[in-house]
Amino acid sequence: MGSDSSPNLPLIGTTVAEGYAHWSPELRKECDDNAYRGVLGQSLLKETDSSRIWETTLSPGERISVHRHVLDYFWICLTDGRVRQHTSDGTTREISYARGQTCHFRFSEGQYHLHDIKNIGDDVLSFLTVEMKDGANEPLQLP
Numbered sequence: 542m543g544s545d546s547s548p549n550l551p552l553i554g555t556t557v558a559e560g561y562a563h564w565s566p567e568l569r570k571e572c573d574d575n576a577y578r579g580v581l582g583q584s585l586l587k588e589t590d591s592s593r594i595w596e597t598t599l600s601p602g603e604r605i606s607v608h609r610h611v612l613d614y615f616w617i618c619l620t621d622g623r624v625r626q627h628t629s630d631g632t633t634r635e636i637s638y639a640r641g642q643t644c645h646f647r648f649s650e651g652q653y654h655l656h657d658i659k660n661i662g663d664d665v666l667s668f669l670t671v672e673m674k675d676g677a678n679e680p681l682q683l684p
Contacts, residue, residue, distance in 0.1 A: 561631040568657075572629050575607040576655060579681025581614075581670050593680070595670040599624075599660035610654040613676040615645040622666030629655035638666065650677040 561569055582595030582605070593612075597605060599622075607627075618638040627633050646654065660666045674680050 561627070561629060563631070564627065568627060571607045571657070572627075572655065576609060576629075577681060578606070578608045579611070579683055581605075581608050581610065581672070585683070586669075591674050593672040593674070595672070596667075597658075597670065598665060598667040599658070600665055601660055601663055604659035605657060607655060607657045609681060610646065610672075611648060611652075611678040611681055612672040612674060613645075613647045614670055614672040615643055616668050616670045618642040619667040619669065620665060621662075622660060622664060623662035624666065625659045625661045627657050635661065638668075648676060648678055652678075 561572060564572075581593075582597040584596045586594045586596050588594075599605065607629075618640060620638075621640050622638045623635065624638070625633065625635050648654075672680070
């Protein structure tokens with residue numbers, strides 16, 4: 542999985558890792574319960590045969606619950622911001638974003654990225670995420 546201007550994030554295999562045993566019971570349960578949740582943002586702006594476009598705007602302290610990426614995708618940060626992210630391999634990281642920053646991800650068959658995001662900055666954080674449906678994995682079903 543590559544990155545344009547953001548740290549590389551771990552790719553997790555085909556099962557949820559046991560590395561998050563040190564997290565709270567609530568967060569562990571959310572990781573397990575949402576292991577196949579394909580809702581990546583707050584709003585699905587558009588879906589076509591070839592893509593899905595998601596919008597997310599997080600106020601300070603607001604969080605997107607655990608979700609799973611399986612499709613090749615990229616995001617574009619629309620504002621500066623800072624987040625805390627938990628991934629299913631047990632990693633917790635804090636990441637700073639700059640307006641205009643982008644990051645592209647590619648997945649081989651069976652690969653995925655399972656994580657949450659919480660705005661830990663003082664300002665609203667906003668970004669767009671675009672999934673491409675023509676990659677190695679089938680799109681997850683949306684509710």
